Amino acid sequence: MTLTALSFTLLFVMGTMMVSIWQKLGLEKDIAIGTVRSAVQLLVVGYVLQFIFNADHILYIILIILFMIAVASWNAAKRGKGLPGLFWRIALAISASELLMMGILLGLHIIQATPQYIIPISGMTIGSAMIVSGLFINHIKQEVQSNKGEIETLLSLGATAQQAMQKVRASSVKFSMIPTIDGMKTVGLVQLPGMMTGMIIAGADPIIAVRYQILIVFSFTASAAITSMLLSVLIYRLFFTAGLQLKHPQ
Amino acid sequence: MSAIFQIHNLAKLNWSTDANALNKYLFSQISAEIAEPTRIALIGASGQGKSTLLRIMALLDTPDEGDLLVNGKSFQHIPARQWRMTVTYVAQQAVMLPGSIEDNLRMVSKLHGQPYDVSLATELLEQLGLDYLDLGKVAEDCSGGEKQRISLIRSLLLRPEILLLDEITASLDINSTQKVEALLLNWHKQQGTTFIWVTHDLEQARRISNRTWMMDKGGLQEYSSDAFFNEPVANLAKRFVGSTEGSLH
Numbered sequence A: 001m002t003l004t005a006l007s008f009t010l011l012f013v014m015g016t017m018m019v020s021i022w023q024k025l026g027l028e029k030d031i032a033i034g035t036v037r038s039a040v041q042l043l044v045v046g047y048v049l050q051f052i053f054n055a056d057h058i059l060y061i062i063l064i065i066l067f068m069i070a071v072a073s074w075n076a077a078k079r080g081k082g083l084p085g086l087f088w089r090i091a092l093a094i095s096a097s098e099l100l101m102m103g104i105l106l107g108l109h110i111i112q113a114t115p116q117y118i119i120p121i122s123g124m125t126i127g128s129a130m131i132v133s134g135l136f137i138n139h140i141k142q143e144v145q146s147n148k149g150e151i152e153t154l155l156s157l158g159a160t161a162q163q164a165m166q167k168v169r170a171s172s173v174k175f176s177m178i179p180t181i182d183g184m185k186t187v188g189l190v191q192l193p194g195m196m197t198g199m200i201i202a203g204a205d206p207i208i209a210v211r212y213q214i215l216i217v218f219s220f221t222a223s224a225a226i227t228s229m230l231l232s233v234l235i236y237r238l239f240f241t242a243g244l245q246l247k248h249p250q
Numbered sequence B: 001m002s003a004i005f006q007i008h009n010l011a012k013l014n015w016s017t018d019a020n021a022l023n024k025y026l027f028s029q030i031s032a033e034i035a036e037p038t039r040i041a042l043i044g045a046s047g048q049g050k051s052t053l054l055r056i057m058a059l060l061d062t063p064d065e066g067d068l069l070v071n072g073k074s075f076q077h078i079p080a081r082q083w084r085m086t087v088t089y090v091a092q093q094a095v096m097l098p099g100s101i102e103d104n105l106r107m108v109s110k111l112h113g114q115p116y117d118v119s120l121a122t123e124l125l126e127q128l129g130l131d132y133l134d135l136g137k138v139a140e141d142c143s144g145g146e147k148q149r150i151s152l153i154r155s156l157l158l159r160p161e162i163l164l165l166d167e168i169t170a171s172l173d174i175n176s177t178q179k180v181e182a183l184l185l186n187w188h189k190q191q192g193t194t195f196i197w198v199t200h201d202l203e204q205a206r207r208i209s210n211r212t213w214m215m216d217k218g219g220l221q222e223y224s225s226d227a228f229f230n231e232p233v234a235n236l237a238k239r240f241v242g243s244t245e246g247s248l249h
Helices: A003-008 A010-022 A028-055 A058-080 A086-107 A115-146 A148-156 A166-186 A194-201 A206-239 B050-057 B080-086 B101-112 B118-127 B144-156 B174-191 B202-208 B233-241
Strands: B005-013 B025-034 B039-044 B065-070 B087-090 B162-166 B194-198 B211-216 B219-224
Touching: A003 A010, A010 A028, A028 A058, A028 A115, A058 A086, A058 A115, A086 A115, A086 A206, A115 A148, A115 A166, A115 A206, A148 B080, A148 B087, A166 A206, A194 A206, B005 B050, B025 B050, B025 B219, B039 B050, B039 B174, B039 B202, B050 B087, B050 B162, B050 B194, B080 B087, B087 B144, B101 B144, B118 B144, B118 B174, B144 B162, B144 B174, B174 B194, B174 B202
Parallel strands: B039 B194, B039 B211, B087 B162, B162 B194
Antiparallel strands: B005 B025, B005 B065, B211 B219
């Protein structure tokens, strides 16, 4: 695709902005900012990836993955204001999930150990883990608030924090995985996923594209499950004081 | 030998963030000692901090000042879990845990890996007039009064040394209230359990207690119940507690 052809796609954006102005929706500013940001971010990433692919050095791969994990953790941690140390816990859960996934994919030679494979697949699994983390934290906060009576009843009967939070933890893990599991059930039927679509457009054999997509779907599910379960272990104690009292909800 | 329970200069700050508020403390300088198994009625007008005091004693809330001791050991040196197995709080609003009535009754044994005392549970259900219940019924579907009594039995199965009872008969009819009172008086006699029972019903306070703790103006005064509920001290009680909240003959 030429840059001129690409710039024509701005017509879609301009059309949307004009509708917004005409209908007085007040969205034109957000659309403009979003357009500039996405274009700049993607172009920068494109150049960064080009540099890394050319350099083909492990250090750069690690650095970009660490950057992805940091941004994902920071973004997900915004959902848990009032829970100290949340960022590091999310970063640990996402890192562990990424390490395990890459360990399996590379160890079993499912993908090649080149930046062209490692970086995009890492990006997708880290992004999925970020969404799962955000959902998990949002839900566990709500659950703690609405189950305060039950948690304190269990504490009154001599329960540990782990025992008192068992139901809330399980329900939050389940909730955070709903989009991943629903996505897995309907993949290909409701929407053709991005990676597969991209490969087909780029001229790949659809069967090869499907194989990679299956790999991504399974990786997403495994990474979502690992991240969510690890978070449930790492985070529940944050809702209690050192003296095992339930903290007042924020 | 150490007292069963001691409160030393306990204080709780008011929720108000106004530093210049007249009442900085909800209560302060509260001290009391329970030397032997006792039945205590905790009375006082609404808003004096009775429930907060009970919650602090159960370590569900933290005191801002002072110390609490069980058998001579400060709460700071006993794991909260162990403390709560000794000093157990029964809330005014009974909360049923997920599952059946039996799941609720078995909870203590499940939490602590102890055998479930089925004969004691059956006996307690009978004594509280709940023997008609199908134990497989979803606990949440029980009436308010049933929940309250199930919650009491659930805590009794823990066999704590001290029971903190927060208006546990407020949602019960006269008949059920009498059964709860009889059961707890008998339990105290048989097991030597101390209870501290928050009530707004002064007649009930007289029936169930041998000591009375009265919270007023941010403090706590202790009386012998015999003295407190007899003239002329009874007039003092009426004046402090408020005649609308109980009747005293």
